[in-house]
Amino acid sequence: MRAFAAALLVCCAGCSYFHATPGPYRPPGLANPPGAATGQQLYLRDCAWCHGDKGGGTSRAPDLRTGTNGPALTDFELRTGRMPLANMSEPVRRRPRFYSEPQIEAIVGYVATLGGKGPAVPSPHPDRGSLALGEQLYQANCAACHSTTGVGGALTPWSHEIPPRPHAPGRFVAPRVTQATPREIAEAMQTGPGAMPVFGKEAFDEQQIDSVVRYVRAMRTPADHGGAPIGHVGPVAEGAVAWLVGLGLLLLFVRLIGTKAGQYG
Amino acid sequence: MIRRLYKWFDDRLGASEFTEHALKKVFPDHWSFMLGEIALYCFVVLVATGIFLGLFFDPTSTKVTYHGPYLPLNGVPMSRAYESVVNLSFGVRAGLVMRQIHHWAALVFIASIVVHLCRIYFTGAFRRPREINWVIGVTLLLLGIFNGFTGYSMPDDLLSGTGLRIAYSVALSIPVVGTWIAFLVFGGEFPSNAIIGRLFFTHVFLVPAALGALIGVHLAIIWRQKHTQFPGRLEREDNVVGTHLWPTYAAKSVALFLGVFATLSAIGGLVQINPVWLYGPFRPEQVTSPAQPDWFLGWIEGALRLFPSFEVRALGFEIPSVFYPAVLVPGLTFMLLYAWPFLEAWVTGDHGPHHLLDRPRDRPVRTALGAATLTFYAMLFFSASNDLIAKGPAVPVDTVTMIFLTLVFALPPVVAFGTYKLMRSLRDQTVKALSGTTSTPGKFAPRS
Amino acid sequence: MARRGGWIGFALLCTLVASVGVTIVYAEGGQPQLEGLLLAVALGGIALALVGWAKAFMPHGPHVEERERVPSEIVHRPDVIQYVDEGAEEIGRRRFLARLLGLAVLALGGAAVFPIRSLGSAPGRSLFKTAWKPGVRAVREDGTFVRASEVAVDSILTVFPEGHTEDGDSPAVLIHLPEGLYRAPPHRADWSPQGFVAFSKLCTHAGCPVGLYQAPSKQLFCPCHQSVFDVIDGARPTSGPATRPLPQLPIAIDGSGFIVAAGDFSDPVGPGFWNRDRT
Numbered sequence: 008m009r010a011f012a013a014a015l016l017v018c019c020a021g022c023s024y025f026h027a028t029p030g031p032y033r034p035p036g037l038a039n040p041p042g043a044a045t046g047q048q049l050y051l052r053d054c055a056w057c058h059g060d061k062g063g064g065t066s067r068a069p070d071l072r073t074g075t076n077g078p079a080l081t082d083f084e085l086r087t088g089r090m091p092l093a094n095m096s097e098p099v100r101r102r103p104r105f106y107s108e109p110q111i112e113a114i115v116g117y118v119a120t121l122g123g124k125g126p127a128v129p130s131p132h133p134d135r136g137s138l139a140l141g142e143q144l145y146q147a148n149c150a151a152c153h154s155t156t157g158v159g160g161a162l163t164p165w166s167h168e169i170p171p172r173p174h175a176p177g178r179f180v181a182p183r184v185t186q187a188t189p190r191e192i193a194e195a196m197q198t199g200p201g202a203m204p205v206f207g208k209e210a211f212d213e214q215q216i217d218s219v220v221r222y223v224r225a226m227r228t229p230a231d232h233g234g235a236p237i238g239h240v241g242p243v244a245e246g247a248v249a250w251l252v253g254l255g256l257l258l259l260f261v262r263l264i265g266t267k268a269g270q271y272g
Numbered sequence: 273m274i275r276r277l278y279k280w281f282d283d284r285l286g287a288s289e290f291t292e293h294a295l296k297k298v299f300p301d302h303w304s305f306m307l308g309e310i311a312l313y314c315f316v317v318l319v320a321t322g323i324f325l326g327l328f329f330d331p332t333s334t335k336v337t338y339h340g341p342y343l344p345l346n347g348v349p350m351s352r353a354y355e356s357v358v359n360l361s362f363g364v365r366a367g368l369v370m371r372q373i374h375h376w377a378a379l380v381f382i383a384s385i386v387v388h389l390c391r392i393y394f395t396g397a398f399r400r401p402r403e404i405n406w407v408i409g410v411t412l413l414l415l416g417i418f419n420g421f422t423g424y425s426m427p428d429d430l431l432s433g434t435g436l437r438i439a440y441s442v443a444l445s446i447p448v449v450g451t452w453i454a455f456l457v458f459g460g461e462f463p464s465n466a467i468i469g470r471l472f473f474t475h476v477f478l479v480p481a482a483l484g485a486l487i488g489v490h491l492a493i494i495w496r497q498k499h500t501q502f503p504g505r506l507e508r509e510d511n512v513v514g515t516h517l518w519p520t521y522a523a524k525s526v527a528l529f530l531g532v533f534a535t536l537s538a539i540g541g542l543v544q545i546n547p548v549w550l551y552g553p554f555r556p557e558q559v560t561s562p563a564q565p566d567w568f569l570g571w572i573e574g575a576l577r578l579f580p581s582f583e584v585r586a587l588g589f590e591i592p593s594v595f596y597p598a599v600l601v602p603g604l605t606f607m608l609l610y611a612w613p614f615l616e617a618w619v620t621g622d623h624g625p626h627h628l629l630d631r632p633r634d635r636p637v638r639t640a641l642g643a644a645t646l647t648f649y650a651m652l653f654f655s656a657s658n659d660l661i662a663k664g665p666a667v668p669v670d671t672v673t674m675i676f677l678t679l680v681f682a683l684p685p686v687v688a689f690g691t692y693k694l695m696r697s698l699r700d701q702t703v704k705a706l707s708g709t710t711s712t713p714g715k716f717a718p719r720s
Numbered sequence: 721m722a723r724r725g726g727w728i729g730f731a732l733l734c735t736l737v738a739s740v741g742v743t744i745v746y747a748e749g750g751q752p753q754l755e756g757l758l759l760a761v762a763l764g765g766i767a768l769a770l771v772g773w774a775k776a777f778m779p780h781g782p783h784v785e786e787r788e789r790v791p792s793e794i795v796h797r798p799d800v801i802q803y804v805d806e807g808a809e810e811i812g813r814r815r816f817l818a819r820l821l822g823l824a825v826l827a828l829g830g831a832a833v834f835p836i837r838s839l840g841s842a843p844g845r846s847l848f849k850t851a852w853k854p855g856v857r858a859v860r861e862d863g864t865f866v867r868a869s870e871v872a873v874d875s876i877l878t879v880f881p882e883g884h885t886e887d888g889d890s891p892a893v894l895i896h897l898p899e900g901l902y903r904a905p906p907h908r909a910d911w912s913p914q915g916f917v918a919f920s921k922l923c924t925h926a927g928c929p930v931g932l933y934q935a936p937s938k939q940l941f942c943p944c945h946q947s948v949f950d951v952i953d954g955a956r957p958t959s960g961p962a963t964r965p966l967p968q969l970p971i972a973i974d975g976s977g978f979i980v981a982a983g984d985f986s987d988p989v990g991p992g993f994w995n996r997d998r999t
Contacts, residue, residue, distance in 0.1 A: 146552045147861055154560055154562065155550060155560040162669075163670070180666050199935055201936075204934075209869060209870040210870050231547070233544030245379065252539060264774075298783045437888075437926070441926040441990065455840040455842065461888065509787075512784070513781070513783070514783060515781045515783055524771065526770055527774065530766050531763075531768075534761075534767055537763060538757060538764075539756070556886075557861070557921055562943065576926065581963045582963070590992050590996055591994070
């Protein structure tokens with residue numbers, strides 16, 4: 008009896024230990040995705056080592072059941088290739104998608120069962136939105152980080168995080184938004200991934216979201232009526248062109264016209 | 273036909289003696305003497321294109337709703353000023369190319385003044401009797417920077433409006449009179465309805481008039497004193513060697529004007545500048561990132577980014593943190609610039625007239641100081657893009673700022689030392705080549 | 721020589737063609753890139769033609785001209801000084817009147833400067849207050865009221881006092897922090913109901929709107945000169961050139977669930993000025 012109790016105690020201790028501190032590092036199977044694994048199988052193989060077996064988070068990655076976590080956020084992270092990370096030193100940023108469409112749906116479906124109360128996957132209709140309203144909303148809410156031209160900008164490094172999380176480089180930048188699909192734009196607005204605040208459904212109705220999406224999509228082909236846009240970063244690039252091209256050409260020209268040293272002697 | 277025309281004017285004005293003297297006047301035509309001309313012709317292009325723009329721009333802050341060919345702004349409220357610029361860019365034939373040529377011309381105008389100033393400095397052309405022209409030239413630089421700022425602030429777009437807000441805050445920071453200066457210049461608390469109209473009047477009338485007058489005096493003094501020249505076989509302190517004004521120098525000068533205009537036209541049509549429709553109309557609660565001023569204010573912007581969080585507070589008064597990088601630094605800069613010819617004359621004890629130029633290697637101390645100063649301002653200038661620099665390799669902006677703060681103080685002395693050594697060795701090489709020895713002390717003396 | 725002339729002729733021909741071209745482009749409605757390029761060719765053609773012409777066919781030195789042997793100032797200066805002195809003697813003799821003249825000119829000059837006063841209003845107290853008052857409801861840029869339920873956790877919204885959406889000094893950022901996180905400064909315990917906090921949007925460094933909010937670390941970031949404000953710690957500046965925290969707006973949630981102000985900001989908003997501390 009005492010032996011059995013002792014064994015049970017050891018098992019309980021062992022179980023809780025392994026749940027609280029996940030076991031040895033198991034790299035995700037990023038090299039050989041299987042054919043038709045279920046959402047749970049993919050999750051356990053590729054995500055659990057950081058996000059925990061039941062999505063409860065570890066010291067490596069956050070809890071998938073709190074905040075805006077839910078179908079939309081999971082879909083966003085997988086669709087933009089931000090997740091999965093192969094290792095902790097990889098920055099979280101847009102990359103080629105790792106999973107196929109059915110796989111994404113499967114994982115999204117499984118993660119949804121873990122308990123996150125975040126928004127469902129949105130289906131925006133940009134054609135129903137107003138371009139001018141989108142412009143005004145974008146200028147008011149998005150331009151400060153992502154630039155009026157959508158090229159993105161620098162952010163400040165974390166001095167701390169709440170709750171604290173290990174440092175993951177690549178978050179010092181608000182990314183370019185013009186590559187995002189309508190669904191990704193709406194998902195990002197509603198879930199606030201990465202450094203983004205949340206611009207949720209409570210604050211923005213469907214018409215407003217459709218408008219922002221329509222405007223961001225329109226920014227993929229901005230009206231560069233004036234010629235080469237030189238990166239859409241403004242005066243810095245313009246100053247470089249003025250000095251290197253403008254003044255540069257004119258310096259060559261005066262070298263052509265004028266005399267050189269010692270020409271008269 | 274031209275002969276008859278000339279005779280008609282000469283009968284009435286009797287200026288043949290002057291005309292003969294003028295047409296035969298000799299101008300030294302080293303290529304580096306034409307940098308000021310580039311600036312002059314940029315000014316001409318600015319006035320010409322500016323006249324066109326002034327006929328379309330509406331300097332009013334009244335709120336209107338845009339309805340025009342640029343769809344993303346259709347139905348968006350904005351000021352009349354901003355609307356008139358969007359209209360000019362999309363609805364007026366040749367409007368956008370004129371706007372862009374004008375803005376590129378402004379950037380190249382100030383760049384060429386700076387390069388010209390460097391030439392004057394490094395060759396010692398500011399020495400007696402040319403101190404007056406140096407002072408006028410520094411004033412032209414100051415007015416040029418000022419007009420550039422007022423010019424790009426006039427369209428009332430989000431990017432330039434942010435710059436105006438910073439200018440207002442800088443004015444506020446001046447001790448004792450700052451709040452009065454800010455309120456009087458802007459016509460009240462920011463953003464006021466008066467500022468766009470005042471920018472327009474200053475930019476189109478007051479400053480160009482001052483620029484035109486000063487440029488006239490600048491050229492008249494060169495005409496009177498005759499241009500400097502490098503020492504050489506024929507060149508002496510008491511002569512001028514070059515080409516006659518007519519026909520050769522005049523032809524080349526006209527060619528330079530056309531060349532300047534051509535270059536600015538090419539960039540003006542092919543490379544987009546200040547696309548205000550993409551920035552959106554100014555609203556005081558909005559901002560964009562990255563946010564930089566035009567290049568000629570980059571050094572002040574960089575100083576604002578580098579200067580640590582420090583302010584002086586005592587007895588209920590304060591001198592806030594923007595005062596030091598945005599008022600003190602530029603103030604000291606221009607004071608030093610204005611004082612330089614007199615400072616150098618006092619330090620070297622050389623108060624005599626000079627019409628022959630120094631080669632930079634002949635004055636290693638002056639050259640080294642100049643190179644170090646340029647390095648200092650270049651570091652300030654580049655720090656204004658710290659967020660763009662940080663974005664590329666995705667490093668923290670703070671790190672980039674720290675690096676520049678170090679460079680701004682560490683690099684100039686290194687450059688000074690290196691330049692000094694380089695100039696000395698170049699000078700010794702020249703002397704050795706000419707006289708076969710390296711032991712000649714003092715500077716290379718021109719043949720008299 | 722003839723070959724040079726050939727190139728010059730070619731350049732002028734380019735000008736001709738380009739000039740005609742740019743006229744056609746204008747007539748057809750205009751196109752900025754073509755306009756700029758053709759204009760450049762037209763102007764550049766003559767420019768290069770003139771350069772070629774000057775170099776190949778015009779006389780080019782060295783020509784030598786003498787500077788003045790004896791400067792004119794040495795010859796004429798004594799006469800000028802004497803003439804001016806003679807004219808001024810009359811004034812100098814009547815000392816008292818001369819002094820009075822000087823004083824009169826000074827006074828007139830002082831008076832003439834005064835129209836500058838008309839340029840704007842006196843600063844007065846306008847920098848010390850905004851349109852926020854107790855009970856004033858917060859509105860968005862489009863004038864709609866803000867319900868607390870519309871602002872999710874980790875959301876940020878720019879708000880104005882009702883009726884003042886065009887003001888430059890009153891914009892504020894409304895942030896919904898997770899409850900219990902905010903460390904209120906002394907005497908502000910009731911300024912942040914249910915995790916909602918509001919601060920002035922104007923950076924205390926140079927007045928730019930502090931528009932970037934980083935939700936995971938609860939930091940506000942100013943894009944102009946990179947000041948960072950820690951929202952949880954009373955929007956205290958933790959990095960960059962700003963020296964003072966963002967002034968806080970006391971807010972409350974009224975009976976209908978709308979966000980209202982409970983007073984004006986805690987300090988004068990925006991950047992510092994000489995007498996800012998003398999409230």
